[in-house]
Amino acid sequence: MRKFLILLQLSFCFFANAQQRYELNSGWVCANIKDVNSNGNQISAKNFSVNNWMTATVPGTVLTTLLNNKKVPDPFYGMNNELIADVYKTGNDYYTYWFVKDFDEKVVGNEQVWLQFRGINYKADIFLNGKKVNPNVIEGMHLRNQFNITKMLAANGKNRLAVIVHPPDFVGNPNGGQGGDGTIAKGLTTQYTAGWDWIQPTRDRNTGIWDKVTIEKTQSINLKNPHIVTLVPGKRLVEGAQKPATIKVSVEVENPTSKVVNGILQYTIAGQSIKKQVSIEGNQTSEISFADLILQNPKLWWPNGYGKQYLYDVQVKFISNAATFDQENLKVGIRQVDNIWNEQTKSMGAYVNGQKIFIKGGNWIISDAMLRFSDARYDAEIRYHKDMNLNLIRIWGGAILERPEFYNACDKYGLLVFQDFWFSGDCNGRWIDPMKKEDQWTRRQYPDNHNLVLTAIEDQVKMIRNHASLAFWCGGNEITPPEDILQPLKNDILPRLDGTRILYDFSNSDEMSYNTLGGNGDGPYSIQNPVSFWATKTFPYNSEVGSVGVGDYESLERFIPKENMIAPQFKEKPDSVWDYHKYIGYDEYVNPYGKVKDAKDFAMKAQLVNYDQYRALMEGFSSHMWEWYTGSIIWKTQNPWTAMRGQMYDYYLDPNACLYGLRKGSEPLHVMMNPVDSMVNLVNNGFKTLNNLMIQAKAYDMDGKEYLSTQVFNSIGPSSVRKLFSLSGFLNKLDKKEGVFVSLRILDEKQQILSDNFYWLAGKDGEYKGLQKIKSVLPKIEAVEKVKGKVLVTLSNAKDNPVAFFNRIALTDAVSGKRILPAFYDDNYISVLPGESKTITVEYNGNQKTAVEVYGWNVERKRVEVN
Incomplete structure (x- = not known):
């Protein structure tokens, strides 16, 4: 004993x-x-x-x-x-x-x-x-x-x-081109650091x-690069008992000593262990594969909006003489990602666990341009993407293969990841570019050291391949790698080191999205008429479709000096600091809300445009789900620098109305109105038929008077969109020259609201004159924190009031008055109908005393301490 x-x-x-x-x-x-x-x-x-x-x-x-x-x-x-x-x-x-x-x-x-x-x-x-x-x-x-x-x-x-x-040996001339003069790409480093159209050079x-x-520290054995593959055959549902899944595991076992080491190699998952007796020669590294494990009734990992993201703990150990020499711990999601070509749309179709997923994605550059990464920041940024109701992030090729901590957050929140390698059409020679130092033929062979690239690819694939969220590989942004890199990547490295994920040669290739429309196969990148997202067919799987993204006034104050807080005007060159921070014009879309008075007024009106722009973008793509499109990826959802374009939240993690417009338009179950013909559409991204849904349509004038259009029962099949009825006749009868509000709701059998969508329509002249004259209201505001870190904010609007329109809720420190960042709101920029209340949940980390600040279009700024 x-x-x-x-x-x-x-x-x-x-x-x-x-x-x-x-x-x-x-x-x-x-x-x-x-x-x-x-x-x-x-x-x-x-x-x-x-x-x-x-x-x-x-x-x-x-x-x-x-x-x-x-x-x-x-x-x-x-x-x-x-x-x-x-x-x-x-x-x-x-x-x-x-x-x-x-x-x-x-x-x-x-x-x-x-x-x-x-x-x-x-x-x-x-x-x-x-x-x-x-x-x-x-x-x-x-x-x-x-x-x-x-x-x-x-x-x-x-x-x-x-x-x-x-x-880097070649740092590149930051001459204002995309990637400067391009020579930054001669080495294996971040191309964006020489400057891009969304960032200034990183010095x-x-x-x-x-x-x-x-x-x-290990004993005589070092375990490296475990590889875990999960196979989930067939078409699965989220609920109920599951058929078995197959788990395949291998690991590299290194013996750095001069003596043979004998022992038991084993791994454990879900309480089951697979063991193997092994002998590792001195100064050798061997890759050892285990027998397959058939896991009964597995808990599956699903993308955001489709099901839970269950993660199993896995331990891989080497044991000799009852002692553990080394151990690797992982978290693994059991899922299978497949790609099936969609003949209707002529684009990639993403399938997870046998179910087709309509891709609603965002392009990601990098968390911070100066590489100040943290687990907490990664978690917050990916949670924001979850909150936008997105299900995919594409990592752009001019930056990095993201860190394991990024993938941990994507695993946790259910964001599929589309991972580019380190090439871009701009630096790597797709186009003639007078800003570039060398010709296209020369740039086409960047980086100079191809063997180094292949070595790095092998290493980085091993680093991230076990993550459930990693869905697709991509050779490069808008261009393939050089042929002597692409071919080994396709035919050797990925089959040998991964074997489960498709590689797209480049981000807008025909194999991903067949381009019958000419151009580059992606874009546009500027503000669009919201009608265009519904009416104009674009690329069937658009890897980059972008727009504006100016934050609110508090956001702008963080990086724009007071003397430069000058509101941009349509068709006029913006202030030098705005221009330096890559402002792109809102064109004519702000003016219908009234001539801009100052920067604060511009920032508020920009939020109305932001919300409308991104809601319309995702609604328009969803309206043609499986008919025109299998998905789209917004360029872009975040900024690693204080730029003013393409961001749902700013560098400081403060969300703007883009996030909540996109969140609304991306709802898994959603009711929406086509701006072309006022047709009401119902969207179901889930895997089940939904019956007995009450669809309700109402209108409100600027005084708050209610007009009921219709209230009807409907059903909708899985993963589909359905046209229901048109509101054009109803809205024409109202003939509101100064604009009108439209409220669309889905109610369940218990009359609980499942989807709530609220539009503000301009008058026949395209102006929002009614909004410019709408009466102010003073909604009752209550803020309660019953559970630490979760604040419930309720806005109540009196029955005889107009709509309390477009209210921003901000959680603040009660002492300093500064916003608590990040904070996560289950909705924001909300409108409250006459005689109704809305309760918003705000989650945050911290122990400080908090307050809530609320302001809206016709609601004066008010501060309320949290009880």
């Missing part, structure tokens, strides 16, 4: 040590290469003084470190970016830095210690305790690097790590130890 307890204790000790993985994310210092006359061997010695070195931000970029040390102004504010030296003009040494970190670690028993870098941009050499770690120069932003440092650690456990990081081109640095 005593022998057993000792063995158990040893087993626990080995297991605990094997699981030691921690980040080196604080205590770093740095210095510019021009201020250091010593080499890496000297700097990494403990007796080398770094007392006067600057505190460094790791993970982070050089620019982030300089900003945090107040060496540069905030490049996201005003014209500050112009005050920061650009690497193209200074030369690379200006942003070449030494980074140093002291840490405690020593080897115990048979431990192996691993130093892991998840991302360095662009070239680096690493030194530890006076010795060089990497035999060859580290090159390439999109590549993990791991080193066994067991024999290099100091006997007393006091260690020093020194890393020199150089910017250091993201140079730095930009991603996590980790120490991992």
Whole structure:
């Protein structure tokens, strides 16, 4: 018994040590290469003084470190970016830095210690305790690097790590072109950093130890790159018992020692374990595959709006002599993603677990242009996409393959991911471009080092392939990779390392969306007449369709100086700061609400346009679901910089009306009105027929008088859209020259509202004169927090009032008055009918005392403390 307890204790000790993985994310210092006359061997010695070195931000970029040390102004504010030296003009040494970190670690028993870098941009050499770690120069932003440092650690456990990081060899001239002069793409780095039409140049081109640095401790075996495939055959429903799913698992097993290691390799899921006896030769890495597991009655993972996102815990272990040598822990969603060509639309059809999914997506650039990533920010941004009722995010090719934390959030919230590789039509030569330094034939072969690209692709595929949310691969944005990269990618790398996901050669290729309309196969990118989304057929799976996105006044105040708060006017050049932050015109669409008085007035009227624009976009695509379209992806839903276009929330995570208009138009069950012929349509994105739905249509004039059009029962089949009835005759009879409100609702048998859609229509002259003259109202506002982190805000409008129109609700800190960001509203920019109330739920993190601020078109700004 005593022998057993000792063995158990040893087993626990080995297991605990094997699981030691921690980040080196604080205590770093740095210095510019021009201020250091010593080499890496000297700097990494403990007796080398770094007392006067600057505190460094790791993970982070050089620019982030300089900003945090107040060496540069905030490049996201005003014209500050112009005050920061650009690497193209200074030369690379200006942003070449030494980074140093002291840490405690020593080897115990048979431990192996691993130093892991998840991302360095662009070239680096690493030194530890006076010795060089990497035999060859580290090159390439999109590549993990791991080193066994067991024999290099100091006997007393006091260690020093020194890393020199150089910017890309080719930083590109930021001449105003898309990706500047294009030469940024000669290396394997972020193309957007030379500037784009939605961002100014990032001055250091993201140079730095930009991603996590980790120490991992194992015993004599290191498990790497587990691969989990789930097969869910047949057509599944969300509820009820499920037929079995098949789980396929493999893992790389590395033995860094000189001796053979024997043991049991096993993995566990849903309480079941699959084991295999293995023998790993010394100094060898073997990929081991397990026998298939048939999982009975699995809980499935579904995209947002279709079902729950169930995630299983999976543990992969290597056990020898009752001790755990290493273990990898994962969360896995059981689902199958397929692609079936739709002959009707001539475009890709996305299927999950055998069910066709109408794609409602958003294009994503990167979370932060200066790569200041965090789990919390990723979670908030992906939750906003969930709140928009979207089901897919496409990651654009001019940035990165996103981080595992991004995918964790997509797994959690049910956002499918369409992942581009690192190519763009702009930098990589699709078009003649006078802004580019080199010709198309030369640019077509970027990056210069194709072997490096293939190595990086293999590594990054292994990093993210287990995520349930990862749905599709894409060779590049609007262009394929060079042929000697594309062919290995298609015919070797992805079949060998993934094998379950389709690869589209490029983002608007005919294999994804057959282009019969000419042009590039995507766009447009500017504001559109809302009618056009319903009436004009575009590309059957539009990978990029974009528009405006100015935030409200509080948003603008965060990055525009007071003296530049000058409202843009139609057909006039905007203020220089607005122009610098990439404002695109709202054209004639603001003027019908009345001539703009100032920036605050413009920002409010822009929200009306924002809401209408994005609701109409998604409603128009949904109205032709499976007839014209299998989906669309908005360009774009977020900004990594303080730009003013294509964003449902600003850089500071403050949502604007774009988000709530899109949320409304993307509802899984939705009632809507075609602006062309006033036809009321019903949309059901679910997998079941819905019966006994009451469809209600009413109109209200500017005084709040109600006119009932119809109230009828209807049903709708699964994954379909149905035309119901036209309101044109009813609206013509009203003949309201100054505009009218239309309320559409779906009620269930208990008279609960399932969908509530509210339109404001202009008069016959296209002007909103009625809105300009509508009487003010004072709705009653109550705010209650019964559960911490969840505030219920109720707006009540008296019976004899006009509509309380277009009210913004903002949760604020009760002391400072500043908005709490992020905060998640289940609706916003709401209108409250006469004699009715609406309750909005707001969720947030924090312990501060809160208040709610409400203002609307005809509702004065009011602040109410939360009870």
